[in-house]
Amino acid sequence: MTDMTQTVxxxxxxxxxxFPGLVQETPGGGILSGPLDDVVNWARSNSLWPLTFAxxxxxxxxMSTAAAKYDFARFGFEVARATPRQADVIIIxxxxxxxxxxxxxxxxxxxxxxxxxxxMGACAISGGPFFYNTYSVVKxxxxxxxxxxxxxxxxxxxEALLHALITLQExxxxxxxxxxxxDGTKI
Amino acid sequence: MTNEELIxxxxxxxxxxxxxxxxxxxxHIEATAWPVLAPALRLCDELxxxxxxxxxxxxxxxHLTMVYxxxxxxxxxxxxxxxxxxxxxxxxxxxxxxxxxxxFHEREVFEMFGVHFEEHPDLRKLILPDDWQGYPLRKDYExxxxxxxx
Numbered sequence: 325m326t327d328m329t330q331t332v333x334x335x336x337x338x339x340x341x342x343f344p345g346l347v348q349e350t351p352g353g354g355i356l357s358g359p360l361d362d363v364v365n366w367a368r369s370n371s372l373w374p375l376t377f378a379x380x381x382x383x384x385x386x387m388s389t390a391a392a393k394y395d396f397a398r399f400g401f402e403v404a405r406a407t408p409r410q411a412d413v414i415i416i417x418x419x420x421x422x423x424x425x426x427x428x429x430x431x432x433x434x435x436x437x438x439x440x441x442x443x444m445g446a447c448a449i450s451g452g453p454f455f456y457n458t459y460s461v462v463k464x465x466x467x468x469x470x471x472x473x474x475x476x477x478x479x480x481x482x483e484a485l486l487h488a489l490i491t492l493q494e495x496x497x498x499x500x501x502x503x504x505x506x507d508g509t510k511i
Numbered sequence: 512m513t514n515e516e517l518i519x520x521x522x523x524x525x526x527x528x529x530x531x532x533x534x535x536x537x538x539h540i541e542a543t544a545w546p547v548l549a550p551a552l553r554l555c556d557e558l559x560x561x562x563x564x565x566x567x568x569x570x571x572x573x574h575l576t577m578v579y580x581x582x583x584x585x586x587x588x589x590x591x592x593x594x595x596x597x598x599x600x601x602x603x604x605x606x607x608x609x610x611x612x613x614x615f616h617e618r619e620v621f622e623m624f625g626v627h628f629e630e631h632p633d634l635r636k637l638i639l640p641d642d643w644q645g646y647p648l649r650k651d652y653e654x655x656x657x658x659x660x661x
Contacts, residue, residue, distance in 0.1 A: 422657065423640070456661035459647045459654045 344497075361499060368412075368438065369496040370400040372489075375411035377431065379418030382445040382479040386417040389482040401489055408434040413492065415485070416471075419447035419454060420462040432469040440496070442488050443471045446478040453478065512557060512588045520558065521590075524551050537591045542577075545594060546604040552581060552590070553609050559583045560590060563610035566617065568624040570650045575601050575624060596626060605631040623648035 344366050345358020356363075374396075378386055389396050390404060397403065405411045408431045420428055432439070443465050446452025451463035462468060472495060475488035512520070518530045525544055531537040540548060552560040565580035579592040594603060605628040607614035617628045618637040625646040628634055636643060645652055 423638075456659050459652070459657050463659070 362497075365497050365499055369493040372401050372412045372440065372492070372496075373410060374401055374404050375408055375414045375431065375435070376404045376406045377414055377417065377428075379416075379420060379424060380447065382417035382447070385479045385482055385485060386415055386444065389485045394482040394486060396486060396489055399486070399489060399493065408432070409436060411435055412438070413440040413442060413489075414469075415442045415444050416448040416465045417444045417479075419452070420465050420468065421460045422462060423460070425462050425468045428465065429468050440473075440492055441465075441469055441471045442473045442475065442485075442492060444475050444477075444485060444488070445480055446476065449474050449476065512586050514588070517558075517588055517590065520555075524548065524555075535589055535591050537593060540592060540594050542594050542596060542603045545592075545606075548592075549604070549606045549609050552592075557586075559585045561585065563606065563612055563616075566606075566613055566620065568620045568626055568648075570598075570624060570648065572598075572650050574598050575626065577603055577620070577626065579606070600627075601625060602627040602629060604629045607631055622646070625649070 343358075344362035345356055347354045347356055374390075378384075388394060390401075401413070408414070412435070414432060414435065416428070432441070443449050447454065447461070448465045448471075451458075451461045454461035455463055465471060473488045473492045475484050477484050480488075514532060514536050518532060518536055521528050521530055521536075521538055525540075525548060527541070527544065528548070529539045531539075552558050560581040560583050562582045562584055563579060564582055565578070567578050569576045569578060575596040575598055577594045577596060580589070581592065582589045596603060601624070603626065605613065605617055607617060607628075608630075614631070614633065615637060617626075617631055618633070618635060620626050621628060621631075621634055622636040622639045622643070623646055635641070639647070645654070647654075
């Protein structure tokens with residue numbers, strides 16, 4: 325618990341990340357200059373709207389992370405959207421079963437680019453407790469859609485999800501967008 | 512009704528029923544006795560089992576067992592009814608006309624264990640895809656594509 329809080333505190337020390345440009349004062353205002361990609365990435369990383377998508381108990385932790393005590397809106401995950409067309413990040417919070425896999429794929433396809441994926445918890449990473457002797461569970465959501473950040477736990481604590489979200493923001497700010505699709509091609 | 516009275520009353524209805532006493536009386540019945548016993552449990556004023564709160568099946572590898580958990584909201588007494596079924600051709604009379612909730616539960620047992628419910632109004636698969644082969648909750652179920660054996 326203490327260690328976890330410590331980790332998050334370290335990250336929050338860096339928040340908000342330094343703006344990657346300069347404001348040059350001119351009479352009557354200022355001119356903003358900086359590498360466009362960096363500025364765009366900085367803007368994107370600070371406004372990531374998650375999709376309301378939870379398939380099992382990790383969803384409860386996700387809701388807790390969204391609620392007043394942990395409040396991921398502080399970091400720019402402002403509001404969970406109930407439609408993929410308005411969402412930037414999908415947090416796969418729970419078990420993906422074979423019947424749910426096409427739905428997950430469709431939701432991901434319907435999200436507008438740029439889009440990001442967080443696999444939250446053991447089920448979304450590998451099938452977790454349902455890895456063995458089950459006929460219905462997908463052994464990891466990355467069999468269906470590419471994943472940016474994995475967060476371990478069963479379920480992960482809200483601090484761990486916050487850490488994953490902040491890690492995603494850093495990834496975006498650093499411009500790391502190289503991801504491998506499920507068939508091995510770079511996307 | 513106390514459990515002792517309940518057991519005595521059940522044996523009045525059908526002397527062939529064997530009942531294990533305990534916190535939950537367990538009545539072991541033949542599948543052929545079920546069409547007569549089930550309506551009696553529901554309709555008899557002293558018993559009045561108006562709530563079927565669990566309907567499931569157990570695979571014992573040698574045979575299947577249907578399990579019905581009943582309670583009476585009027586008398587606050589409970590009963591478990593168990594019936595041994597042949598594993599090769601499991602079949603028992605539906606109770607969906609007596610306890611409506613059984614309609615879905617029996618469909619689930621049908622798809623997961625392959626039990627045939629006679630006179631069920633709509634015996635289709637409930638959760639599995641319509642073209643699914645095999646009964647996933649049977650102990651000898653194999654699925655080499657989706658299942659990793661430990």
